Amino acid sequence: MQKKLIALAVAGLVSAPVFAQSNVTVYGVADAGIAYGEHGEGEFQGVLSGVLSGSRIGFKGSEDLGNGLKAVFQLEQGFDIGDGGSSPSTRRGDSVFSRQAWVGVSGAWGTVGLGRQYAPGYFANYDAVLGANISPQSLLSNQTGASITPNSAARWDNSVSYTGSFSGLTARAIYAANAETNAFNPATGQEVFSADDDDAFGLGLDYSNGPLKVGAVYHLLSDAVSTAGSDDQQEWLLGASYDFGVLTLAGSYQQTQNALFIDGADVDIYQLGVIVPVGAAGNVHVAYGEADIDAPGFDGKTKAYTVAYTHALSKRTTAYAGYMGTDNDDGLAISLVDPGFKSVGGVGVEESGEKSHLVAVGLRHTF
Numbered sequence: 001m002q003k004k005l006i007a008l009a010v011a012g013l014v015s016a017p018v019f020a021q022s023n024v025t026v027y028g029v030a031d032a033g034i035a036y037g038e039h040g041e042g043e044f045q046g047v048l049s050g051v052l053s054g055s056r057i058g059f060k061g062s063e064d065l066g067n068g069l070k071a072v073f074q075l076e077q078g079f080d081i082g083d084g085g086s087s088p089s090t091r092r093g094d095s096v097f098s099r100q101a102w103v104g105v106s107g108a109w110g111t112v113g114l115g116r117q118y119a120p121g122y123f124a125n126y127d128a129v130l131g132a133n134i135s136p137q138s139l140l141s142n143q144t145g146a147s148i149t150p151n152s153a154a155r156w157d158n159s160v161s162y163t164g165s166f167s168g169l170t171a172r173a174i175y176a177a178n179a180e181t182n183a184f185n186p187a188t189g190q191e192v193f194s195a196d197d198d199d200a201f202g203l204g205l206d207y208s209n210g211p212l213k214v215g216a217v218y219h220l221l222s223d224a225v226s227t228a229g230s231d232d233q234q235e236w237l238l239g240a241s242y243d244f245g246v247l248t249l250a251g252s253y254q255q256t257q258n259a260l261f262i263d264g265a266d267v268d269i270y271q272l273g274v275i276v277p278v279g280a281a282g283n284v285h286v287a288y289g290e291a292d293i294d295a296p297g298f299d300g301k302t303k304a305y306t307v308a309y310t311h312a313l314s315k316r317t318t319a320y321a322g323y324m325g326t327d328n329d330d331g332l333a334i335s336l337v338d339p340g341f342k343s344v345g346g347v348g349v350e351e352s353g354e355k356s357h358l359v360a361v362g363l364r365h366t367f
Contacts, residue, residue, distance in 0.1 A: 024061035026367075029053045032081045033320070033362025039333070040354030041340025047082040048336075052132045052310070052320055052364045055081045056099055062106070069107050076100040099155065110164025110171075117161045120172040120204025121148030124217045126239030126252045128273025128287045129306050133336065134324040134360065136289030136304035137252060137271040143334045144267045144291055145260040147200075147219050148237045156200055172204040179224070198224035211243035217254075223261045229296075231263040248275040265295035273306075281312040285322075291334070300329035321361045328353050 032055070035048035049055050058076035065071055076099040078087030087098070102115030129135035131150035141149035148154070156176035163172050178198045199222045206215035221233040239252030251272035259265045273287030285308040293300050308322030326335045330353035333339040337358055339351045 022061065022063035024059060026057070026059055028057040029055055029364065029366050030081055031055050031362065031364040033360035035358060035360035035362075037335075037337035037356065037358035039326075039335045039337035039339045039356035040351040041342070042338045042351070042356075043340075044337045044358070048133075048360055048362070049079075049081040049087075050133055051322070051360050051362050052130070052318065053366075054078050054087065054099070054133075056087075058100070065105075069105060071103070072106050072111065072113075073103040074100050102159075102161075104161075110162055113159075113161045113163075115159065116155060116157050117159050117174065119147060119154045119156050119159075119174050119176070119200070119202040119219060120217050121146075121202060121219055121235070121237065122150055122154035123172065123204060123206065124148055124215060124237050124239055124252065124254075125150065126213065126215065126241050126250045127271065128248070128250045128275050129285050129308060132308075132322075134306050134308065134322050134358070135271075136273075136287050136306055136324075137269065139304055139324075139326070139334065139336065140269050140271070140289050140291040140302065141254065144256065144269070144293065145233075146235055146254065146256045146267065146269070147202075147221060147233075148217050148235050148254055148256075156202075159200075168208050170204075170206045170208075172202070172206075174200075174202045176200040176202075197226065198222055211245075212240070213242075214240040221261075223258075225261070229263050230261045231258040233258045233261055246276070249273075250275070259293075259295075262295060265293070267294075268292045271304075278309075283310050284308075285310065293332070298331060300332045302329065302332050302334040303327040304334070316366045318364045319362075320364065322359070324358045326356045328355065 031050050031053050033048050033051040035044060037044040056076055056078045060074040063071045075097045077097050078099045080087050100116060102113040102117045104111055104113035125131045127135050127137045131138055138150050142151040156174060157178050159174050159176035161174040202219045204217040217237045219235040223230050223232045234257045237252055237254035241248060241250035253270045256267040259267045269291045271287060271289030276284040278284055288305045291302045304326045306322060306324045308320060310318050310320045312318050328334055333350060333352045335356035337356050339354060342349055342351055
């Protein structure tokens with residue numbers, strides 16, 4: 001018995017340094033606002049989850065492997081704080097750890113990750129409203145089918161990524177296999193699409209030097225169906241911001257070609273805004289954006305504008321109040337508020353061409 005105790009003690013001493021070199025962090029965001037909005041006959045009133053940042057809980061960690069290498073991982077799930085339900089974040093419906101789920105290796109040369117990860121377009125944040133739910137860039141890019149957006153379309157399945165930072169320059173690259181295997185029609189036995197038909201590629205460069213930040217992003221999403229009238233979706237974005245001290249000016253321009261894989265459907269989005277500090281803890285955010293949509297048989301525009309105030313109550317808790325409006329051309333219904341319906345020949349048809357308004361007051365806590 002004594003020998004067994006001695007053996008266990010020795011084993012504990014040997015393994016102790018290994019455990020000391022690894023760590024796991026639990027983190028998250030709880031963000032909820034009381035909101036009221038209108039969009040034509042459509043109306044929203046209640047708790048709006050993730051106004052400034054999507055509510056989430058996550059786990060991340062690393063282990064020192066020696067020789068300057070680390071094993072790293074991250075698992076992250078979104079949730080709707082209004083009802084406690086999970087937040088759907090994949091094109092196949094909701095899943096566990098749908099925001100991020102990856103493992104990789106990092107060193108002085110950067111990090112290589114494998115799994116469900118952010119594409120470079122998620123980080124293209126040259127936005128005075130900081131990629132919030134009520135940001136014109138976030139809304140317009142998300143609802144026109146862009147993957148260069150701070151939303152779910154920038155999370156790619158079965159991907160290999162690289163991130164490296166060197167003297168203010170950050171480079172990001174990703175290749176996503178998406179579907180793992182070929183898909184067949186069980187009735188005919190014919191192949192619907194092969195495993196490589198929906199692959200995607202992304203590249204991003206960001207440079208930061210004092211008050212100046214500039215960046216560029218490119219995404220290519222392969223058309224899995226490849227039928228008549230469809231084509232690969234290509235996107236790019238250029239953005240910049242500059243902190244003048246009394247205010248920060250931020251803006252970006254992006255283009256999506258063959259949006260939603262519709263051949264000839266092009267979307268141009270530009271947005272510009274300012275952040276004005278108020279005292280030691282407050283900021284006023286003002287932003288304006290436009291999406292110009294040119295598709296076969298359709299041409300329209302949506303304008304979006306936001307005015308918000310954020311106030312840091314502590315390092316981890318921020319109170320906010322914001323207003324967002326949109327102005328849609330006929331045929332468009334872009335808004336955070338679902339549009340109403342009208343009767344056309346006795347059939348309910350979604351309203352379009354209507355303005356929308358949303359006001360929200362809430363609290364974001366990070367942990």
